[in-house]
Amino acid sequence: xxxxxxxxxxIIVKIVHCDREILTxxxxxxxxxxxxxxxxxxxxxxxxxxGIEIPDEEAQKFKNFxxxxxxxxxxxxxxx
Amino acid sequence: xxxxxVALVTGSxxxxxxxxxxxxxxxxxxxxxxxxxxxxxxxxxxxxxEKLGVNAMVIRANVGDTDKLNEMFDTIASSFGRLDIxxxxxxSGLPRSALDLDAKGWGWTMDINxxxxxxxxxxxxGLMEGRGGKMVAITSLGSKLMWPGYIxxxxxxxxxxxxxxxxxxxxxxxxxxxxxxSGSFVNTEAGxxxxxxxxxxxxxxxxxxxxxxxxxxxEDIAGVVAFLCSSDAFMIRGQIVTIDGGFSxxxxxxxxxxxxx
Numbered sequence: 369x370x371x372x373x374x375x376x377x378x379i380i381v382k383i384v385h386c387d388r389e390i391l392t393x394x395x396x397x398x399x400x401x402x403x404x405x406x407x408x409x410x411x412x413x414x415x416x417x418x419g420i421e422i423p424d425e426e427a428q429k430f431k432n433f434x435x436x437x438x439x440x441x442x443x444x445x446x447x448x
Numbered sequence: 449x450x451x452x453x454v455a456l457v458t459g460s461x462x463x464x465x466x467x468x469x470x471x472x473x474x475x476x477x478x479x480x481x482x483x484x485x486x487x488x489x490x491x492x493x494x495x496x497x498e499k500l501g502v503n504a505m506v507i508r509a510n511v512g513d514t515d516k517l518n519e520m521f522d523t524i525a526s527s528f529g530r531l532d533i534x535x536x537x538x539x540s541g542l543p544r545s546a547l548d549l550d551a552k553g554w555g556w557t558m559d560i561n562x563x564x565x566x567x568x569x570x571x572x573x574g575l576m577e578g579r580g581g582k583m584v585a586i587t588s589l590g591s592k593l594m595w596p597g598y599i600x601x602x603x604x605x606x607x608x609x610x611x612x613x614x615x616x617x618x619x620x621x622x623x624x625x626x627x628x629x630s631g632s633f634v635n636t637e638a639g640x641x642x643x644x645x646x647x648x649x650x651x652x653x654x655x656x657x658x659x660x661x662x663x664x665x666x667e668d669i670a671g672v673v674a675f676l677c678s679s680d681a682f683m684i685r686g687q688i689v690t691i692d693g694g695f696s697x698x699x700x701x702x703x704x705x706x707x708x709x
Contacts, residue, residue, distance in 0.1 A: 404542070405542060405553060412484075412510065421487065424485055424486075
């Protein structure tokens, strides 16, 4: 089974159309060339994929790809 | 007035949709509260509806996503077996100028603001079959008046209005009344984003008042929607009721009235 990080990469690449290689933990949304519409779609796709909720207030604190992964992993762990 | 009716109000976690949901509940309808991103706000709306002694159901769905829209109607069909009132209120959009609006932003806005009304009306009509019903689309003056950054939403609202006209005629023989309610700047979180995006902020900003002396409130819109959903409005078909305190008629800012300077 793919790790959460790999699944998140799949989702971002599919929605934002960025290169997978740039998705390092430090990669910012500017690096991904993602706009606010992309981000909403990524958040919704992550929520559906992992069965979690990512409130907008939390998402606004995300600064880079690593923040996405940490948040999703923490929420998934809470579910178990 | 609406006791025993089942109503769906899309985008009713906050703002105009919440006010409509509460007003329909106040009139006796059971209400399906649809939301996309604000679960807590939607659940609060549902709790406030239940306090009025009617039933509320919360359904999450991005109405711009055809599968999610259909799932929402499937849930309504299995839970209630019918629908009496469909208020198409959910809206979204990117504040962009004509030269900055790209295909993605156009598609997103049109899918949520206009296509969802067509597809939603198709499903709603099926749930109203044999009994009739009411459909109300929430539009805005931005379909005809230009506001900075509002092109995507404005064009989608013009499409929504044209759709409403067609639906009103095609669904009339089924005793389904289809109308729209249009507002000027409404005092909501989303309304203020666009109004202030026009560059004029502060107490004296022209959009902050109307000839009637104040901004339009969500409750102003909700009251007219409730009327259009009543039996008194049965012969009103395909109309756009404008609620703007005279804003769209005034050639000058209300603050410049009568040549006083």
